[in-house]
Amino acid sequence: MGELPSGYRVFPLIAERLRMRITSGRYPAGGYLPSEAELCAEFRVARNTVRRALGVLEEDGLIATIPSKGRLVRHRDDPAVAVPYLYAAIAAELRDRIRSGVLAVGAMLPSETDLRRRHSASRNTVRQAFMLLEREGLIITKQGKGRFVRDH
Template sequence: MSRRSTAWGAYTQIAGALRERIRSGALAAGELLPSELALSAEYGVARNTLRRALAQLEEEGLIESLPGRGRVVRSAAERGTARADPRPPQYRQIAADIRAAIESGELAEGASLPSEAALTARYEVSRGTARQALADLCGAGLVESVQGKGWFVRRR
């Protein structure tokens, strides 16, 4: 058996420290929190421990998770309230845009789709978000991946 390297309940202490940074203004409303990796290193804990702390802050309404972007500090007016305009995940918007281009004929059968890097730059999202949009379209039977070549509109 290995010894526990993180103190029991460390996530509550981390949540408390982050809560204080938010309340003091060190983390301003609308500001992105540092990445999970950066915060894990800062507090010397595993990412799962950190995620538990972040989940606690989300439940309190202090922060909000934006898929493909990260976690952002909510304004004082937003805290404790549900989002007024719940947006779908960004990968769905990317997939919807590409689907619309295919259905309108802008992207013909066999046409090459923008690369993951191009989608990442255009929509300002992570590569994983772009990849998820393409996988969603692949699952719908609209596009296919050709190893080493890219993504293409599937031929019917």
């Protein structure tokens, strides 16, 4: 598989690689992902890092945790995948703007109020979107100043 680059946040890279495997069919819908221990060995990271990567996929609706079984890959026609939670849709929109360069490194993100108005969303929903992007290492919050695109 090769070495993962060292750096501040590795779990978004692991999440992205697992996402690619799911969307390519390597891990088919209805099947289970490898165990946490197997993923730790493959990516050469701690269990907490793998859990954070899996958490991103679960928040995006690609997998579901089945107690005592593992992580189940969800079907594409599952309503939870087809119509994501509003916070996930807001995060996806911002993620796309960051990756496309519309929001460059160091750029200030739209304010919480602007996003609430644009998406008819609650404060909590917008904050969940911001938290998701922070966990992915795409943005950083500067108290009293706003949220900014992080250098990645």
